[in-house]
Amino acid sequence: MTAAASALPRRWHRFSLSERILRSCFYLLAAVAVIWSIKTIEIIPEFLQDAPAQTADLFARMWPIDWSWYKSGVHAALIETLHTATLGTILAVLLASLVALLAARNVTRSVILNTIARFILVATRSVHAMVWALFFVAVFGPGALAGTLAIAVHSIGFTGKLLSEAIEEAKTGPIEALTAAGATKLSILAKGYWPQVKPAFLGVAIFRWDINIRESAVLGLVGGGGLGMALEAALENLYWDRVGLVLIIIFGIVIAAEILTTWLRSRII
Amino acid sequence: MDASVRSAKSANDSAGHALELRNLSKEYRAGIQVLKNISLKFAGRGIAAIIGPSGTGKSTLIRCINRLTDPTSGEILFMGTDLAQLKGRRLREARRKIGMVFQEYNLVERLSVIENVLCGRLGYLPAWRAWLRRFPAKDIERAFSLLDSVGLGDFANERADRLSGGQRQRVGIARALMQDPNLVLADEPTSSLDPKTSVEIMELIARQAAAQGIPVIVNIHNVELAKRYADRVIGMSKGEVVFDGPPKALEHSHLLQIYGGEGWLE
Amino acid sequence: MAGVSDVPAPSPARRAFPPNWPLRIGLVALALYVFYASSILNITWARFVEGFGHGGRFLSRMFPPNFAADKLALLYSGMFESLQIAILATVFGILFSVPLGLAAARNLSFAPLAWFTRGLIALLRSFHPVILAILFVKAVGFGALAGVLALIVASMGFLSKLIAEAAEEISMKQMEAIRATGAPFLSVLVIAVAPQIMPRFIGFSAYQLDSNLRNSALVGLVGGGGIGATLFTAFQRFDYDFVLTIVLAIIFTVTVGEILSGWMRRLFQ
Structure with a gap:
């Protein structure tokens, strides 16, 4: 009979012992991190109690929206933001292409150059566009030039990383054929790599432009020009009805940019 | 429990029937009836096979029984209640007693085989226990013995997506039996399998149904398999029952009527 | 010439391809846009050069990083x-x-x-x-x-x-x-x-x-x-x-x- 076998209840565990230990460690670590954060983070109770009243006040002051300010205070800033984002993206794509070529191990066969290029990609991406804007404002003074450069430099990391991955994924067949035919380095890039990475290149550029529209709208808060400058002006003077107007404009262009890029990507790719 | 209950003939008039359908109709689009006033009684034991061409409402009929599809009108009498009227918690409680086997097995691919079998008990557990996989020890023990009985005892900790089609369907059957059901519905359980595996799966369903005394309603494409394993054959055509009787009584003329041609020969 | 485009000829590969007019027109349009947007954003070469002077001083004040x-x-x-x-x-x-x-x-x-x-x-x-x-x-x-x-x-x-x-x-x-x-x-x-x-x-x-x-x-x-x-x-x-x-x-x-x-x-x- 199987009585002896069935008398011994079989144990079942979802994970193996080592998996369970690792997971428990992770959960413990996460719990400790959260508790530590909650305990030590500075929260002023009076501010917290005041929050609902302050929030209500915020919305009350925003309403009615000061639409009349658009013509004199916002329109030029909006145009500036759109150009900042676009010009910044163009510049970023140019710079990122160069860095991406240096970072791609199949194009640049030098570990030192690859590593330097990769460091540039990580460093530009880790430092936010706003922080870059602080730098460029210190160097070039406040205005759209600083904003454009901030957008361009910060975008190098993201754009370059995706581009270098696309270049590394390129098939070797056409490249070898061109090399065998004695083509120059430039024509190998133009005729061997370019057709293969073109869809990824356009896709990344469009995607980045969408992100940069959002970014460039706030750069003005630190002097980078555009809508952020208008927002800063309204905030300084506590004109919340004007703040409301700028927020609505930002919301509008972000949504419009998202719709436009979705449409563009569906057409191009 | 006497032998006469098992015979297909007495099934229809047996008082202890497991399920009764009364005037069941289903329209997916208004005016187009997929099921036309189906009335059937199912005995407390044995296999009833529903045959018929595809698109004839076999699947809809079976899915109406446990309300994966909602019938437009009619009654579904099961364990003394009309399933067609149930909602929410009461419906879930009724579903716990109806096991279901699917054409494409419908296992949760990323879970292990034993977890898939244990899914059969989910109706009896609160969600947090399901989340932490805190199944009662006796359920785990039963899941292992069911896996043994479907021949997959050694696969308990494999991930479901590593199994072959036939093995997956065995897990599907074990999951249905894990519910300790009063009725098993099988919706084309062999249609995704090769002929040899199909026979094995039907063999398994028949053996388990007989051993545990559970009535089975099975949709099946293959007339030969239906004749071989079923105690009762129900032929459907265009949303209506056109034949209902023991497999022996099923003649060529009936098949012509059901399939409207020679299509059943495959 | 177009007939041999599949087979890399020993001559520079570039000539084997017909000129890509959409690409050329696109590049010209892009260049025109860059000039237009730069003028809108008041980005001039003079400011750039002036900025580089600032940038030099700025960088010299950043080094070495302060670890006091x-x-x-x-x-x-x-x-x-x-x-x-x-x-x-x-x-x-x-x-x-x-x-x-x-x-x-x-x-x-x-x-x-x-x-x-x-x-x-x-x-x-x-x-x-x-x-x-x-x-x-x-x-x-x-x-x-x-x-x-x-x-x-x-x-x-x-x-x-x-x-x-x-x-x-x-x-x-x-x-x-x-x-x-x-x-x-x-x-x-x-x-x-x-x-x-x-x-x-x-x-x-x-x-x-x-x-x-x-x-x-x-x-x-x-x-x-x-x-x-x-x-x-x-x-x-x-x-x-x-x-x-x-x-x-x-x-x-x-x-x-x-x-x-x-x-x-x-x-x-």
């Missing part, structure tokens, strides 16, 4: 606060995003709720973390809490959209089978939906932790606490050598964070 003890104490307290902001924002962001994302998935939720939630998510997503931080600073006052709340909202916008997309791609058959066993809805979510979206969910969550770490340097610029506040103060005091220290620390932390989140991803997949 009092500065390091400021750096640590700012960095720890940023870390706390990132941890809390990620944990609570994930907690709130799961129900929001599932409610927005059209196959799990019912239509009115799904549409309402999708609208809400679009609204949350369209605001930059900095703008959210400004609003929360008004609501709960200066400090880390405003930063945490801003990043929670930003995380919700990002994560719940991705959760909704992942949930909409699951196999409904697996779900149906679990439903047929009489399992309650929450069990169906836990057993049939969760395993299907888990790999992607872990991927986004790890990414969100990285992203919150980067963004926590950002919210401080507008009063949301953390290293951003330290950085902004250093900029205002022209403490450029300390600025460089902070920026290096941010790059280091973000890089370590990316490595850690990579480990986390591997542990759970």
Whole structure:
């Protein structure tokens, strides 16, 4: 009979012992991190109690929206933001292409150059566009030039990383054929790599432009020009009805940019 | 429990029937009836096979029984209640007693085989226990013995997506039996399998149904398999029952009527 | 000439291809746009050259980075606060995003709720973390809490959209089978939906932790606490050598964070 076998209840565990230990460690670590954060983070109770009243006040002051300010205070800033984002993206794509070529191990066969290029990609991406804007404002003074450069430099990391991955994924067949035919380095890039990475290149550029529209709208808060400058002006003077107007404009262009890029990507790719 | 209950003939008039359908109709689009006033009684034991061409409402009929599809009108009498009227918690409680086997097995691919079998008990557990996989020890023990009985005892900790089609369907059957059901519905359980595996799966369903005394309603494409394993054959055509009787009584003329041609020969 | 384009000729490969007129016209249009936008943004070569002069002085004041003890104490307290902001924002962001994302998935939720939630998510997503931080600073006052709340909202916008997309791609058959066993809805979510979206969910969550770490340097610029506040103060005091220290620390932390989140991803997949 199987009585002896069935008398011994079989144990079942979802994970193996080592998996369970690792997971428990992770959960413990996460719990400790959260508790530590909650305990030590500075929260002023009076501010917290005041929050609902302050929030209500915020919305009350925003309403009615000061639409009349658009013509004199916002329109030029909006145009500036759109150009900042676009010009910044163009510049970023140019710079990122160069860095991406240096970072791609199949194009640049030098570990030192690859590593330097990769460091540039990580460093530009880790430092936010706003922080870059602080730098460029210190160097070039406040205005759209600083904003454009901030957008361009910060975008190098993201754009370059995706581009270098696309270049590394390129098939070797056409490249070898061109090399065998004695083509120059430039024509190998133009005729061997370019057709293969073109869809990824356009896709990344469009995607980045969408992100940069959002970014460039706030750069003005630190002097980078555009809508952020208008927002800063309204905030300084506590004109919340004007703040409301700028927020609505930002919301509008972000949504419009998202719709436009979705449409563009569906057409191009 | 006497032998006469098992015979297909007495099934229809047996008082202890497991399920009764009364005037069941289903329209997916208004005016187009997929099921036309189906009335059937199912005995407390044995296999009833529903045959018929595809698109004839076999699947809809079976899915109406446990309300994966909602019938437009009619009654579904099961364990003394009309399933067609149930909602929410009461419906879930009724579903716990109806096991279901699917054409494409419908296992949760990323879970292990034993977890898939244990899914059969989910109706009896609160969600947090399901989340932490805190199944009662006796359920785990039963899941292992069911896996043994479907021949997959050694696969308990494999991930479901590593199994072959036939093995997956065995897990599907074990999951249905894990519910300790009063009725098993099988919706084309062999249609995704090769002929040899199909026979094995039907063999398994028949053996388990007989051993545990559970009535089975099975949709099946293959007339030969239906004749071989079923105690009762129900032929459907265009949303209506056109034949209902023991497999022996099923003649060529009936098949012509059901399939409207020679299509059943495959 | 066009006939040999398939076979690389020994002559330079370039001639084997017909000129690509759309590309050429596109490049000319792009160049024209760059000139036009530059003039709108008042970006001139003179300013650029002038800036480079500033840039030289600026860079010389940044080197060497300042590692004085009092500065390091400021750096640590700012960095720890940023870390706390990132941890809390990620944990609570994930907690709130799961129900929001599932409610927005059209196959799990019912239509009115799904549409309402999708609208809400679009609204949350369209605001930059900095703008959210400004609003929360008004609501709960200066400090880390405003930063945490801003990043929670930003995380919700990002994560719940991705959760909704992942949930909409699951196999409904697996779900149906679990439903047929009489399992309650929450069990169906836990057993049939969760395993299907888990790999992607872990991927986004790890990414969100990285992203919150980067963004926590950002919210401080507008009063949301953390290293951003330290950085902004250093900029205002022209403490450029300390600025460089902070920026290096941010790059280091973000890089370590990316490595850690990579480990986390591997542990759970």
